[in-house]
Amino acid sequence: MELSMTHNLTDPMIEEVSGLFSALGDISRLKVLRTLLNASEPLSQGAVAKKAGLNQANASKHLSCLVRSGLVKRDPDGNTVYYSLVQPLVSNLCDLVCGHVSSRAKSTYQALR
Numbered sequence: 001m002e003l004s005m006t007h008n009l010t011d012p013m014i015e016e017v018s019g020l021f022s023a024l025g026d027i028s029r030l031k032v033l034r035t036l037l038n039a040s041e042p043l044s045q046g047a048v049a050k051k052a053g054l055n056q057a058n059a060s061k062h063l064s065c066l067v068r069s070g071l072v073k074r075d076p077d078g079n080t081v082y083y084s085l086v087q088p089l090v091s092n093l094c095d096l097v098c099g100h101v102s103s104r105a106k107s108t109y110q111a112l113r
Contacts, residue, residue, distance in 0.1 A: 023069035024093070028054060029062045033071065033090060042075060042082035 007013065023029060031052040036043065043051070049059035063083055066072035071090055075082045085091070 020069050020071070023065050023071060026062070026065075028052070028058060029066055032059065032062050032066060033085070033094070036072065036083060036085045037090060037094065039084070042084040044080050044082055048083060 009017070024033075031054070032048055035048055035052040039051075045059055045063060046056065048054075048063060049056050052059065054062070063072060063074070067074050067083075071086055072083050073086055075084070
């Protein structure tokens with residue numbers, strides 16, 4: 001698959017991209033993203049924590065980071081805040097990265113045979 005750079009990577013853009021990849025560089029945040037990706041509707045913080053296997057404090061911290069990075073949106077409804085993914089951004093990122101990881105694993109397996 002051939003990729004082309006359609007955006008000029010200015011220094012401010014590089015800082016934003018670095019922040020996005022930093023947000024994606026934590027296993028717990030990836031579990032939160034997976035939880036939201038598999039959800040059929042927005043989830044409360046408590047539901048995200050339970051489904052992702054995190055305690056409430058960690059779920060809150062990771063959700064805040066993902067909201068700041070623009071990957072997750074928050075929708076207050078009375079006393080409850082619901083979280084959902086910013087689509088199609090997250091799905092596209094997951095497809096691209098997981099495809100790359102799968103391809104590398106296949107190449108490594110074939111090289112070891």
